[in-house]
Amino acid sequence: MASSSPPTQQQLVISTLGAPRVSSPLPLSHVHGDGIGDFVEDELRLLYEPRVLANRSPNTLGFELAGPRSGIFFNPAKTSAAIVTCGGLCPGLNNVVRSLVMELTLNYRVHEVLGIRYGYHGLNPAVARPPLDLTETVVDDIHHRGGTILGTSRGHQDPRITVDFLASRGIDILFCVGGDGTQRGAHQIAEEIQRRNLPIAIVGVPKTIDNDIKYCFRTFGFDTAVEEAERVIDRAHVEAKAVLYGVGLVKLMGRQAGFITAAATLASGEADFALIPEAPRDLKGPQGFLAALERRLVAREHAVVVVAEGAGQHWLEHANRGCDVSGNPRLGDIGPFLSAAIQVHCAQQNIPVNVKLFDPSYHIRSVMANSADSLYCERLARAAAHAGMAGKTDLLIGLWHNHLVHVPLAIACNAKKQLSPEGELWSAVEALTGQQKWYDAG
Amino acid sequence: MASSSPPTQQQLVISTLGAPRVSSPLPLSHVHGDGIGDFVEDELRLLYEPRVLANRSPNTLGFELAGPRSGIFFNPAKTSAAIVTCGGLCPGLNNVVRSLVMELTLNYRVHEVLGIRYGYHGLNPAVARPPLDLTETVVDDIHHRGGTILGTSRGHQDPRITVDFLASRGIDILFCVGGDGTQRGAHQIAEEIQRRNLPIAIVGVPKTIDNDIKYCFRTFGFDTAVEEAERVIDRAHVEAKAVLYGVGLVKLMGRQAGFITAAATLASGEADFALIPEAPRDLKGPQGFLAALERRLVAREHAVVVVAEGAGQHWLEHANRGCDVSGNPRLGDIGPFLSAAIQVHCAQQNIPVNVKLFDPSYHIRSVMANSADSLYCERLARAAAHAGMAGKTDLLIGLWHNHLVHVPLAIACNAKKQLSPEGELWSAVEALTGQQKWYDAG
């Protein structure tokens, strides 16, 4: 799904704090066929591009595979780890916290795992609530609840303050669970650590309900979000069909990427139009969205429209809205804008339209993870624990062609992932909605 | 996850009925960057093994990628397609039927799509109910219901009778939705067609709730099954904890493969033991399951055990149970057997155990697809439609490292996929349950 140009092999090299110093306590082996789970070799790569023309030689560019190493950097009995969750809520945060704690304490048997409170602010002792001591008992039941028991916040900290805190508190590994802003912050912390030459590992766990982090085919919470979004589209369909010229308008998450919109549209099978940032349309004019919707309404007397929050920003007035505290540009609200635009247009055409706007963002973010995300968080968190214990740093756990891989933070957060409008996913949306024919009829 | 030895490149070659004769009516292009969805080239391959040691040259062995072709074999206006669903229920059957019909009728605009009734029996005119005429209206709402509107059955038909029927009824493409038995049947039909040199395409859509078809990382319905199974494990956990020495025993689907058991165990986070066919254990003796469970019960006073239906078959008496009508060996019922064995063992040890057995098979099979499976069925069905229209035959749509691929039926159904007990998935189960420590304490 990623459409940017490939990185270089040099850019894919993972930083480490040093050579392995300790044997892993995990009950695994290097022997294939002994019935015992396998360690993963550091030399194993996953090809960046496994699709090739027949009989052509593949490019050997590849990611380091994630997984447990037989030799690790940190001595578990002396290791303190800490977890911080940042940014907006996303289903699965508590699962990640729980699995990290379970793997680190029950399997690696580290000295302690701390829970940093309320995001990066919790790493500034001047303003922070003290960290939680995360034991098996504390986290035992938390995966059945949405949200994050650690609390979260938006915004950054001065990396020097953070590293002061990590060093003084004796934290060896910091797991940063958050989106691309959070991972950029994690990268700055790792750079500051490197400047001071400290043996502290920074491991990112990518969290974005929009699914827009590079080198992550899928991020946790996305599957749950699609499931919830599908239900909303289905209900919008019910509302739309129940009245003459009913329009169910569903605004979904996706500031710069249409993944939730595309996936929920496909899962639901009930949307007639899907609008995403990557496939911009005109609003007005004979080939514009309003005219296309009008044709559909005249022909079928109802319609369901799904719009990503970042779609159609060029339709709104070009006031510069500045950025929020996380550094993300403030968007105009496409939901009410589009609702009003549809009503005005239909009134001009004498169509007694009845628009119902659905904006389920918080409703979706706060739900507990579904089983697919629970499972994925479990895998992701354990891979992060393995990476941290092995002394790997300045990286996040990515997902590439279905395999967990190590991705340097520097390349993971230099741009956002977007959906390719020429790829299979979007083609399926076009095939399912048939929206193009309403545009073409203009 | 598949552990068998790799096929040869020759074995991966896809049969076709002939060269493309017609331009595809789909609104796609070959040009990257024109903002229009892309056709897929016939020469594109997905590497069989994208994991390599650093700097080693990858093997070029690869699968043909699925997707829409610009040149197709069948003239849509003259094409009749048929769909048959076979074997036990699986969430998503109606989604596959719906998406096939939608793609074939709305996008390719074929002449007709027929729905064969009640499995392969429906292809024998001597006993069959007449096929349904599957229009957009008929299938519009079916994805919101479990089951299959076509009906299903187990068992085979003489391929000669089937091919007689296909030829006489003028069916050009037959989509066979079913498990490995069904796909073997489909292969026999394709062979009979080849013998007669008829221009009829046979396209398999793999359906197995057990997720045990080769070259299919994941089959539709599996994700839904895991979601339902997770809920059952959670409830078994509630029952187990509510009484002293409570044991929640959950028997899940998986005749020869432990995928559902492993995935649901990981998703739930509440199971203490997971038993699968691929990782056999002793029942009795100090390192046996009963002793391990006893240790857990003494230490924690409750336990949750998840067992795949095909696990522990060596524990049951070796009566030859024969095969069912689909040719699958009849299994002994591990659920009641294990429940009784636990009770007898605990009685001997004076532990007042309280076993609650959960056997949710039908409950899981009959539910409607969740959103992840709905989305997957959508993709799978459209890929099958593209393959059939392109005149490809004797194949099924597989999923390999997250890409839909074409897999010859001959190699897809010559063995079942099993979970590797040394791979990441099972290692995660061991890490999560910590079951090994109860065995080791013996």
Place this chain on the structure above:
Amino acid sequence: MASSSPPTQQQLVISTLGAPRVSSPLPLSHVHGDGIGDFVEDELRLLYEPRVLANRSPNTLGFELAGPRSGIFFNPAKTSAAIVTCGGLCPGLNNVVRSLVMELTLNYRVHEVLGIRYGYHGLNPAVARPPLDLTETVVDDIHHRGGTILGTSRGHQDPRITVDFLASRGIDILFCVGGDGTQRGAHQIAEEIQRRNLPIAIVGVPKTIDNDIKYCFRTFGFDTAVEEAERVIDRAHVEAKAVLYGVGLVKLMGRQAGFITAAATLASGEADFALIPEAPRDLKGPQGFLAALERRLVAREHAVVVVAEGAGQHWLEHANRGCDVSGNPRLGDIGPFLSAAIQVHCAQQNIPVNVKLFDPSYHIRSVMANSADSLYCERLARAAAHAGMAGKTDLLIGLWHNHLVHVPLAIACNAKKQLSPEGELWSAVEALTGQQKWYDAG
């Protein structure tokens, strides 16, 4: 729960089209103890007030009990019935339609049942789409979907036009499913019929998601709405707790009645404040809501507030907003108003509040009925069918102290039901939320 003064016995008398002329075809009996279901006697009453002081004689004022009569007015073989659904969506509409059709066609075996399209507009042949012919096959599966297959609309028709249509189309019984506006319309139709002395029965089935129709302890859809609303409150709680000074603000349906707010607050157990029209509060000042919320936030650092859409209308500017097409006064939108007021107040107090507003109205209205509502719709619809076949008219089916009763339309829709702020339900809300202590602390 109703708090108005009691009606007179005369007001409770049910109108009929005439004496029974036909024996009921239902397989019931008048004999207690024969194991056969019983007809209900016309003379049976349910006391208006079954609560009395010990040894005092109860007042004999009572409602006529609903149920099948042994003698009926309409000859089924010659009877045409029609169903119309009006107003906003409410879970259970399709269940009511299905059960009416099933009872009338399968058990009474009436000649036909028609489905009027898109509310009362469908009774005006000048503008209406033609009615649907509602057979068993048409309605078989509709109870698994939200919305109404008939379509709906707001607004009235001239009763003379409606009666012209009923008479010309030969409709004997019209079932009007809707809220108090709809029932007022039904009463006008019944009056027009009486003026013309026509043998046409008008039977109301009360539908209000707000649960605000008099003499109906509970209306269908209410239970489902509470279930969905509970989930929203739980998610608001998750959002509120995840950040420092988080406020989850949930706006629920309830234009003049706080039933959904009260019930969902009790079901959830997570709300800290509940605001309803029947228990008005000051917004500002030391005993006002904002000060009380501020105290809670300082003490606990998060809060969940549930507000009925009709609460706090006196806080908004007194612009006269007029009425909507159904004649209901337009309300100011308390959700954004309160969100802004909280933010302004907290900013003044230097509390960095983080308000998340949830407005799930359409999301709730469009869901399918839960099982309790499905069951209730089943009972309600069959009672309505019995009343209509018996020739009773100008009534609706009420629910009084757990029994279905006949209520004359004239008294059912002369005012709205409200929640008593001194009754058990609201006392439970006060006991659960403990909100009063934050007000009292001022």
Place this chain on the structure above:
Amino acid sequence: MASSSPPTQQQLVISTLGAPRVSSPLPLSHVHGDGIGDFVEDELRLLYEPRVLANRSPNTLGFELAGPRSGIFFNPAKTSAAIVTCGGLCPGLNNVVRSLVMELTLNYRVHEVLGIRYGYHGLNPAVARPPLDLTETVVDDIHHRGGTILGTSRGHQDPRITVDFLASRGIDILFCVGGDGTQRGAHQIAEEIQRRNLPIAIVGVPKTIDNDIKYCFRTFGFDTAVEEAERVIDRAHVEAKAVLYGVGLVKLMGRQAGFITAAATLASGEADFALIPEAPRDLKGPQGFLAALERRLVAREHAVVVVAEGAGQHWLEHANRGCDVSGNPRLGDIGPFLSAAIQVHCAQQNIPVNVKLFDPSYHIRSVMANSADSLYCERLARAAAHAGMAGKTDLLIGLWHNHLVHVPLAIACNAKKQLSPEGELWSAVEALTGQQKWYDAG
């Protein structure tokens, strides 16, 4: 729904430990119209029979209404309460525990609330785990989980041992949450207390998923059970329709009462036959169940059968199975029996039947309460707290014509409630399923 002969007024008198000695700390009033919630007068009665023939004088027999009293017996600051949960799991147990604790500690401000472990066994210090100290923090989140945090067990204790324990531990009020066996045990404890003339109150909270306790129109957990059971019936319907001559056979809870079977059948709308203990049928012969099912299968080619576990016990061999530890007679298992009987019968008639048996008992019992039950538990628990604090004893909280009432234990547990086969509920089942016509066709 109760069909037994009415009690006498004397039998409805509630025992008390003595006259009120303390003013209630609850912020309620006796004044109607002051906007403050009302205390309930001790003299208020709810009529036993509110249905009367027009103009006849109602019988004044009535139950005491539950609710908060202005004068209470126990001084909160010195009061210790304890809660015990007994018997099988039922959705809502944790809600009852939570609401009791919240009302007693936050509103009455009692000294302590203890949680007795694992049922009545926990009242015998010789074998019991020590009680839990139930604070607000302990119970805060428990209503989101099924089961009971206290644990449960079946079986009784010697009431002398129990009373010794209560007296020595200084427990003033014991809340007994359980079925009719539990309430009989509670009555014995109350009798022993009376013999010793101790000021200890025994308050029953009726818990029976079967809904079979007298004077309780509905018990908590029943609504949730029906909701879950409906889903099972819907899935059985899917399985039945998916194959030729498919039979979905659903065995539901209901040892002596068919309430769940009847309600779930009505809620689902998909069952063709419902079998309950109160409406026995022949199995064989031309008017028997098997012949009726056969006719349905021949006509429609599939069928859904719902059977209460206590139905058809006369069909099983008359082995005396004795009683379980709670004193309930052991039943033969109607599920496998009926599945086999159907298969044998159909084989004889050459119908290739395909029976799928669903037995979801544990699956249903262990789920968390739905919102209607959560709300009901909230009301029930607070009513129980009020009764106990008022010094009322040897009673349970019943529900009569929609009002919470006080019912003496002696009459509540002298027999089980059953469904009337001539009442509205069963008539609705007959009307919906139309099952009688298949019997009559014999």
